[in-house]
Amino acid sequence: MLKIDHLTVAYGPTIAVSDASLTVGDGEFVVITGSNGSGKSSLLRSVLGLAPTASGTVAVDGATARTRTEWQRRRRAAAYVPQRTTPGSFPLLVRELLDSSGNAPAAEAAARRLGVGELLDRPLTTLSGGQLQRTYLARAVGSMSGERRLLLADEPTSALDFDGQDDVANLLADMSATRLVVSHDAAVVAKADRVLEMAGGSIRERAA
């Protein structure tokens, strides 16, 4: 279970998330929507220690993280899909990125389901933004097959076509892990157990 309690994230004088509280139950699929700059990504990234926490706590299965060891343990308990639509310039094959999940067969199976299973020997630098997003998601799914029980995804469908959005939404809905996903995509929102909205750094439950 993920429990965010009175969390404030600040980049210097700029408050990105203000006194936000949120609980995601075991196996629950929660989507966060909201306008650009409303603090969605900062909230998600704070779970992994990637955003500077000014106050409040983030606990996974009751455990908070403060030391380097605790953060590493937290990160080993979660799978993360970053908001990436362009790869870096360093050469890496799709297969190598999937292999880094720690469970290449599971990641490759997810890649096939997401329509990028034929691209295993392609350099990541040659993929389109949508193909790259599917690859990152497939990698995260592969890493979920171990001890990881929490999936965090930041706009995983932002560069996808309509079919791709449906593929990702269905895959997310079929997972049994605890899922916290930032998305504006109607297909993903429709599959969620609960939808929250962020505005000005604060969270509110969105009406069904």
Next chain:
Amino acid sequence: MMLAVSLGELLSLPVIQRSGAGLMVAGTFMPVVGVLIIGFDILTVRFAVMHVALLGLALGLWIGVDPTLLALLLCAGVGTAITPLAGRPGGLSGPMGLLMTITAAAALLVLSVSGVNANSAFTLLWGSILATRTSDLVLLVVLAVLVLGMFVWRRRELGLVLFDREVAACSGIAVGTVTAVALLGISVSIAASIRLTGALLIDSLTILPALAARNLAHSLGSMVRIAIVIGLVGNAVGFLLALALDLPPGPVLVMVAGVITITTYIKKGPQQHAQVLH
């Protein structure tokens, strides 16, 4: 025929054999160091290490400790010390420039205050392939084993750190430790190899083979393999050409590595277009 006999005679000399062996050993692992340099986007690192080494050499000459050893130790310490900066926005490029400037100033101050002959320090810094000692060769072999061993052992983590540092961290990889070990390896390898080609020409051993390999490779594994082949071929051809034409080896090595690298850029051109147009 004259040329072949002359070259054969040269190659039978122990000093030439030692130098050639040094270049071949460097050719097996310095291109891997180059791949890391490109991956961490710290192309200015050799200038920074060069100035750290100069400071170490100056200090060594001043206090009467083996200057090369002190330069190596200082480079190792600095390489590890700057690791925390790798995770900051902007990466290591800025700190490398800062390091370069501060250590250059410190080295000049040490040379000035100590009264040590600056030429002695600079002579060591410029290096000479033909001055390769057996102890240098042993050091290069040890570094080759360590660098290649670490790469093979941790290539999966390293590949992810170089491709996407954030995702690597979120995968539970100890990115800081991996970066620290890599920077330590880069710093010590450059410092140890300065003796072969001199600080200014170290690119022929490191960055040029890696740049050429990046133009031809599609994966981390193939990039490393191609870089090593280019490093070995470039070093061998450059060294033999220098001997045959009686030219200084350092510049000839750089010219050969440079020609190979330019060729790969020409080859890459149309492919790059095709990739962008997918």
